[in-house]
Amino acid sequence: MSDVLVVKGLNARYGQVHVLDDVALSVRAGEVVAVVGPNGAGKTTLLRTLSGLVRERSGSVQLNGAEIGSLRPHRIARAGLAHVPEGRGTLASLTVEENLLLGAQGRSPKQAAARVAEMYDAFPVLGRLRGNRAGLLSGGEQQMLVVARGLMGEPKLLAIDEPSMGLAPIMIRDLIEMLRTAVATGVAVLLVEQNTALAAELADRVYVLVRGTVRAERAGGELPTDLLADYLV
Structure with a gap:
């Protein structure tokens, strides 16, 4: 499998606070890579830096071999990096379908409609809820919606x-299937996750991030004792 994302020497700051320190990682096509670590480790900052939302940064970020590290967020998105932030972020007053169409910017109405139909095929629950306002969905349904919206492009x-x-645990099972459906289409997934058991089950590889530094990289599956000990530092 070829590398979709290659990160080398990534540093990021918020003002004088150095949050990411020389981070290096990669994600291959059709692969799920998880990043785990304690609160404050820099996991969310990592994703925000990759998507261009953190401006005080240095290092190399390559997407399919093209350098995107210096691009603005909208250009990074157009290059093919979809960022689904923490907190779901649906637009509550819009319907499921209207939320999906927000992810189709730059496409013709015909192309957008075809892509929405593909999302309904992949996630039938959304098809049944297409006319419902997003704010009335359950937490799991909203999470499914924001992932599908990210896949629209x-x-x-x-x-x-x-x-x-x-x-809830039952919705976590749905989440696993949802992400596996995405990967089956060839999308690479970079997952930041506090639930280490979920990360171990879902991911092909796991990186441990502690105080802004990658401390370990392991294959997916059951997390080994040494990784857990590092995680809990």
Whole structure:
């Protein structure tokens, strides 16, 4: 599998606070890579930096071999990186379908409609709820909606922050299937997740981020004791 995302020597600051320190990681096509770590480790900042929302940054970020590290957020999105931030972020007053269409910017109405139909095929629950206002959906349904909206633009990489937060166990199972559906289409997924058991189950590889530094990289599956010990530092 070829690398979709390659990050080398990534540093990021908020003013005088150095949040990311020489981070290096990669994500291959059709792969789920998880980033775990304690609160304050820099996980959310990592995704915000990759998507261009953090401006005080240095290092190399390549998407399908093209350098995107210096681009503005809208150009990074057009290059194929879809960022699904923590907190779901649906527009409550809009319907499911209207929320989906927000992810189709730059497409013709015909292309957008075709892509919406593909999302309904992939996530039938959304098809049944297409006319419902997003604010009336359950937490799990809203999470499904924001992921589908991120996929509307056919991204090369889906970067998703804490997707399981606040979800009941049954909805976490749906989330797993949803992300596996996305990966089956060839999308690479970079997942920031506080739930280490979910990260281990879903991911092909796991990076441990502690105080802005990558401390370990492991294959997916059951998290080994040494990784957990590092995670809990």
